[in-house]
Amino acid sequence: MTKTLYNKIDKKIIANLPVAAFEGRIVVVLSNAEAERAVDYLLSQPLLGVDTETRPSFRRGWQYTVSLLQVSAEDICFLFRLNHTGLSSAIKRLLEDQTTPKIGLSWHDDLNGLRKLGGFKTGNFIDLQNCVKEIGIEDMSLQKLYANMFGQKISKRQQLSNWERDILDEKQKLYAATDAWACLQLYKELKRLEATKDYELIIQEEPTIEE
Secondary structure, eight states, X not given: OXXXXXXXXXXXXXXXXXXXXXXXXXXEEOSHHHHHHHHHHHTTSSOEEEEEEEOOOOSTTOOOOEEXXXXXXXXXXEEEEHHHHOSOHHHHHHHHOSSSOEEESSHHHHHHHHHTSOOOOOOSEEEHHHHHHTTXXXXXXXXXXXXXXXXXXXXXXXXXXXXXXXXXXXXHHHHHHHHHHHHHHHHHHHHHHHHHOOEEEEOOOOOOOOO
């Protein structure tokens, strides 16, 4: 069945869509030893989704460093609490790896944030924003892209929560894992559609402003 996609999707439509959420196992990484084991597993996978979270600042001119790096395989997501581990050797190994493709969204910004924790060479990362342009999609946000591609909504309610709290609550963990996992799903579907050409792109014209 041919999939209908839009160059732009109306945000009003998203509110009524069913919510998508990661259903796999979520593992919080708090120590360097745990990070080593997690990275060993992740780099054995064929493809990974990645994202970061930073504690929001409500003071002008003040910005926190990246608090969380989430990396998802198909059915397990590791949440690396960087405010506990820093940029450990294992995490640096993950970020510099050239073998396993890691899929992010607006990943250049995430890399800049991660580099404030320590230097590393950029590994094999793919930015979804570049991928969707190739098939004519103009929206760049994860929520709009997922709604367009799958007809489901990614909740953003936890985005501005405190990512440096002592213990992340279940809603925060699910939110973080879902974002990384969604990047992985979007990339896989984009590759499928590019291979099969089994989609139709509908061009939504910009509304005209009446005098």
